[in-house]
Amino acid sequence: KYVAGARPWGEKCDIAMPSATQHENDGDDARQLLANGGNAVTPGPTLPTPPPAGDRPAAPERAATLPAADLVRLCFSGTYTEDQLLKRIAGSAGLAAHLGTTDILEITRLLREGDAKAKLLIDAMIYHTAKCIASEGAVLRGHVDAILLTGGIAHSDYITSGIRSRVDYLAPVHIFPGENEMEALALNALAVLRGERAAQIYK
Numbered sequence: 001k002y003v004a005g006a007r008p009w010g011e012k013c014d015i016a017m018p019s020a021t022q023h024e025n026d027g028d029d030a031r032q033l034l035a036n037g038g039n040a041v042t043p044g045p046t047l048p049t050p051p052p053a054g055d056r057p058a059a060p061e062r063a064a065t066l067p068a069a070d071l072v073r074l075c076f077s078g079t080y081t082e083d084q085l086l087k088r089i090a091g092s093a094g095l096a097a098h099l100g101t102t103d104i105l106e107i108t109r110l111l112r113e114g115d116a117k118a119k120l121l122i123d124a125m126i127y128h129t130a131k132c133i134a135s136e137g138a139v140l141r142g143h144v145d146a147i148l149l150t151g152g153i154a155h156s157d158y159i160t161s162g163i164r165s166r167v168d169y170l171a172p173v174h175i176f177p178g179e180n181e182m183e184a185l186a187l188n189a190l191a192v193l194r195g196e197r198a199a200q201i202y203k
Helices: 025-036 068-075 082-089 093-099 104-112 116-139 157-168 181-193
Strands: 149-153 173-177
Touching: 068 149, 093 116, 093 173, 104 116, 104 149, 149 157
Parallel strands: 149 173
Antiparallel strands: none
C-alpha cells in the first residue's frame, strides 16, 4: 500500500517501506509503528540501478542506453583512456554533453525560449525515462503501487508532466522534487558531533 502525502508509521503492517522523503523517523514514529504491529523498516522498492553504461534513463550528466557493439569498438579504438570513457558515460554525458549545462533552471529557460535542440534532448530523455519505467511494470506484472519521480529535475513541470502522461496508466505518479543528499550529510555530521553516531571511514 502506498500512502500519498504521508509517512507510513500509522499503517498496520509487519514491515514499513517508506520511499523518497518519507524515510525520516523519530522516537514517536517508531512507537507508532510498533503499536500498529510493525517490527521493521526498510527502504521502499525502487527502480534497479545498473552501472552507468547499463539500460537506464538518460540524465543531466549520464548517457542513456548505449549500443554495445559501438561501445566495444570505442573502448578498443585507442582514442580514449578508461577514465575518459567512463566520464563520457557518466559525468560529462547526457544533457551536459549537448547543452553544456546540468542546471535545471537554465535548461527550463532554454525550453521557454523555444530552443529546438534543448526541446529535442529533453523530449528524448522523457521518452526514454518513461520507457524504462514501463519496462519495470512488465517485470512487476503490472502490480505497481506508485511511481515516484525525484531529484532536481523533478522541479520541471514540463519533464514530470511528460513522463506522467506516458506512465500514469500503470499507477499514480507522485512528485518529490529536490535532492536530500546534502541535508542527509549535514544531519549525520551533526549526529557525530553530538556523539549520537560513530564516524565512519570509507576507503
